[in-house]
């Protein structure tokens with residue numbers, strides 16, 4: 100009998116091109132996604148050495164980080180404009196398919212890959228972007244790479260990688276009403292820290308994970324990197340297969356059934372072992388809000404901001420003190436007393452149709468608080484169109500939200516969507532690092548539902564207050 | 573890529589854990605399409621205030637660290653974004669070696685590919701170096717071949733590095749050229765998997 104294997108080992112073994120003792124394995128890459136920020140130097144490297152793109156048809160590019168989300172074609176920043184122009188030229192020169200700013204498929208790279216069916220179970224997927232882990236939701240081995248590695252993949256369609264250790268994150272039980280996939284992954288990172296996944300590939304397992312929709316799974320896998328893991332994945336099942344059926348780059352008819360068979364067989368075998376396992380009980384998870392400057396600095400909405408004095412080591416005290424001072428918070432302050440000026444619903448973590456729908460449910464028939472500027476930025480043009488077809492834009496706009504075009508936007512504020520210094524934002528993105536949303540900006544990570552509720556009240560509030568009435572209605 | 577074998581230089585101690593790549597190089601500087609010239613933006617918002625003046629409160633601005641070429645920092649250095657602009661900025665500023673108890677995976681790889689030597693020491697060893705360098709000018713020699721960090725009077729620490737990364741740094745390899753020596757195997761794989769173009 101063959102040894103039971105994890106999906107991670109199966110995908111790895113299927114992609115080994117070459118092995119040599121003392122060297123990393125040379126892995127074949129099935130899909131290489133590209134965006135404007137981390138690729139120009141890689142293409143330049145190819146040109147300098149007279150190298151080609153080995154498999155342009157396995158490469159797919161889009162523009163997302165820099166693009167304006169209103170007045171689409173007025174790019175004030177000359178350097179941004181040049182970067183986008185450079186991507187277009189590079190794609191033309193090397194024959195790489197590109198969904199540029201005018202293309203109907205344009206969107207955040209981690210939203211459009213799955214949407215188009217480019218992302219499939221069993222594939223190795225890379226992108227010069229750390230949130231490539233998102234694609235792991237499909238049971239793909241997907242991870243972020245640096246620009247030198249982008250150049251390496253362009254030129255060879257392979258990457259040298261040392262076999263990772265495997266880590267199971269097992270989520271027992273069920274999530275409560277009003278508790279989302281975002282709360283779950285934030286709670287995992289709050290519990291185990293920002294580096295427990297370093298050196299590992301995570302597989303998320305357990306009842307609560309099986310019950311997640313595909314879009315919720317993407318939210319979870321997206322934030323694997325915030326736990327230090329380059330990749331995080333979920334074994335494919337019926338949910339995965341039904342999501343993929345009928346998508347553009349997925350085979351159809353009999354070929355689909357054959358593919359689905361193969362995908363199912365990739366799931367981790369009964370009895371396979373991991374190098375490490377951590378567990379969390381889903382029913383203990385509450386809606387979360389981050390209070391500090393990394394995603395593990397996170398507490399339930401009912402809790403108080405921590406006190407530096409209660410930290411054990413002096414450098415931990417320093418870290419909490421520095422974070423509180425940057426965030427303009429007092430020790431022991433209840434997090435739901437914290438007032439906000441901005442709300443951002445968007446990013447590759449939470450900008451898909453179901454995210455927008457859930458936020459719209461909270462917002463419907465209500466008004467954004469006077470002092471709050473609130474933004475909805477759909478993850479792709481397709482998401483935007485679908486949302487408009489369902490009337491979500493009207494719900495948001497009537498409530499006082501701005502309804503924007505697709506892009507990364509205020510997740511990293513490389514375009515004009517910036518939180519001013521000292522101001523505070525409830526954000527559905529994935530990083531609350533200092534200055535992430537603008538120099539001096541203060542970011543609190545939350546779910547789309549929590550962001551919507553904060554927009555209405557002007558401070559954080561337990562969204563279950565709204566979801567319960569929604570149930571009662 | 574410049575090979576690195578032995579490096580002697582002054583230490584700049586940055587006693588912070590979880591230094592993310594957004595701090596190493598803020599996003600507004602990622603718009604350039606070149607690899608050079610990022611050093612001026614290293615730790616930009618820590619080094620400079622809103623008016624672009626140097627902040628006295630940030631120790632890197634102290635004169636005694638002006639010629640530092642070894643950066644010593646806390647745990648989980650380089651976490652966050654995959655931006656290779658981070659090691660480009662570190663190298664361009666003049667650092668050749670980064671020492672920390674641990675590094676984020678992508679950042680570690682990015683260092684090696686740019687000829688920066690990332691050295692993992694224990695928490696205690698790192699803290700000992702940091703404490704010393706906070707009080708006086710501290711010179712260290714980092715010997716990649718022997719995998720040793722030594723001071724003039726004290727410190728003699730071993731470090732681990734994979735043989736492959738070591739050889740890459742010692743030889744300044746172009747990794748793509750190395751991979752292309754196995755091009756026949758890539759082609760054979762594509763034929764087996766029926767990947768045709």
Ligand code: SF4
Pocket residue numbers: 163164207208209228230446447448506507510511528529
């Ligand atoms: S939305 Fe944010 S995290 Fe996602 S790819 Fe864009 S910038 Fe990166």
